[in-house]
Amino acid sequence: MKIATWNINGIKARLEVVKHWLETAQPDIVCLQEIKTIDENFPGEAFEEMGYNVATHGQKSFNGVALLSKIPFDEVNRGLPGDDGDEQARFIEAEFSTENGAFRVAGIYLPNGNPVDSEKFPYKLGWMERLTAWTREQLANEEPLVIMGDYNLIPQDIDTHDPKAWWGDALYHPESLSRFRTFEALGMTDAVRSTTAEPAYTFWDFQAGAWRKNNGIRIDHLMLSPQAADRLNGVNIHRDVRGWDKPSDHVPVVGDFAF
DNA sequence: ATGGCGGCTCAAAGCCGA
Numbered sequence: 001m002k003i004a005t006w007n008i009n010g011i012k013a014r015l016e017v018v019k020h021w022l023e024t025a026q027p028d029i030v031c032l033q034e035i036k037t038i039d040e041n042f043p044g045e046a047f048e049e050m051g052y053n054v055a056t057h058g059q060k061s062f063n064g065v066a067l068l069s070k071i072p073f074d075e076v077n078r079g080l081p082g083d084d085g086d087e088q089a090r091f092i093e094a095e096f097s098t099e100n101g102a103f104r105v106a107g108i109y110l111p112n113g114n115p116v117d118s119e120k121f122p123y124k125l126g127w128m129e130r131l132t133a134w135t136r137e138q139l140a141n142e143e144p145l146v147i148m149g150d151y152n153l154i155p156q157d158i159d160t161h162d163p164k165a166w167w168g169d170a171l172y173h174p175e176s177l178s179r180f181r182t183f184e185a186l187g188m189t190d191a192v193r194s195t196t197a198e199p200a201y202t203f204w205d206f207q208a209g210a211w212r213k214n215n216g217i218r219i220d221h222l223m224l225s226p227q228a229a230d231r232l233n234g235v236n237i238h239r240d241v242r243g244w245d246k247p248s249d250h251v252p253v254v255g256d257f258a259f
Numbered sequence: 260a261t262g263g264c265g266g267c268t269c270a271a272a273g274c275c276g277a
Contacts, residue, residue: 009276010266034276036267061267062275112277152277171277205277206264217277249265249277 001098001259002026003105005148005220007033007203007250011066015043017246022050025238027254028070031092031107033150035064042066059089065107065149067092074102082130090127098259103228104138108149113170121170124152128179135186138225144259145225147188150250152219153180155190158199159218171219189229191222191255192237200237203250211242222255231258 004027008014011032018032030052035042037058044054052068057078067076073094080091093106108131113124131147138145154172157163166172184190192200201216210216224232233256241251 013266034266112275114277166277169277203277207277208261208263210263219277 001028001257002254003029003146003148003222003257004252004254005031005033005107005150005222006252007109007150007220007248009034009248009250010036011042012037013246014248015046017241017244017248019046019050020244021238021241021252022047022052022068025252025254027252029096029105030068031105031148032066032068033064033107033109035066036061037064055092055094057089057092063089063109065090065092065109067094067105067107069094069096071096071098080108080127080130081134083126086127100259101143103144103146103259104141106145106147106149108147108151110149110151110153112152113173113176116168116170116173121175124170125175125179128176128183132179132183132186135183135188139186142227143225144228144231144257146222146228146255146257148222148253148255150219151180151221153177153221154217154219155180155193155221158197159201161199161201161215161217166217171217183223187226188223189226191224191229191232191235192218192253194229194232195235201239202237202253204242206249220250220253222253224255228257232256233258
């Protein structure tokens with residue numbers, strides 16, 4: 001089963017690109033981030049015509065996540081628990097069942113957190129702590145769990161073309177990394193890094209010729225519970241998509257699982 | 260060399276992203 005994450009940077013501007021990618025890649029489950037629209041305006045019919053079930057957690061103008069799945073949802077939950085005052089749409093998760101058992105998939109758009117001297121940075125850190133708390137609860141179920149999305153986090157030097165330039169940014173900051181290490185220490189495996197030691201970027205800025213110069217960073221991740229990691233056959237970053245017409249600044253990351 | 264974008268919106272210039 002192919003399970004994918006992709007920050008599309010606006011569904012209105014990206015619908016044709018997303019449809020084309022779905023046709024070529026044929027993923028079974030996809031989480032989209034930054035749909036940038038309310039649920040009512042998400043073009044769910046376009047994906048239903050392609051055989052997907054659709055669930056969204058949208059928001060006007062900014063943020064917003066969606067799940068597309070060729071197998072039916074057993075249950076869908078929207079919003080990251082732990083802060084009733086958080087109105088940003090950044091989290092959706094669903095339970096699925098197959099003849100080989102149940103598994104859970106969460107799609108996240110983790111806050112950027114810049115600038116670090118603003119209220120956005122503690123919001124990011126708090127969001128990461130809430131994600132860790134939710135994950136700790138889920139792991140007690142001992143089922144395959146994939147938490148994937150735009151983490152807005154650079155795990156190591158190798159995940160950026162210019163570590164010195166990025167160090168101290170909210171995406172590569174000791175406080176952000178501290179929360180990420182705690183999350184990993186629960187037993188969550190970074191799918192890409194578990195299969196390659198090479199640089200493998202997932203984002204190239206629209207500005208400054210970043211794509212042409214391969215000035216990328218790796219911030220889109222599939223993080224796996226032990227039971228999901230056991231069933232990982234492989235993972236691919238579809239970097240060619242960055243070179244298509246009207247691209248997002250992120251590319252899809254696809255895990256292949258023995259579910 | 261250095262700077263270079265793109266999507267969103269009360270629809271123009273301002274906010275946001277990473």
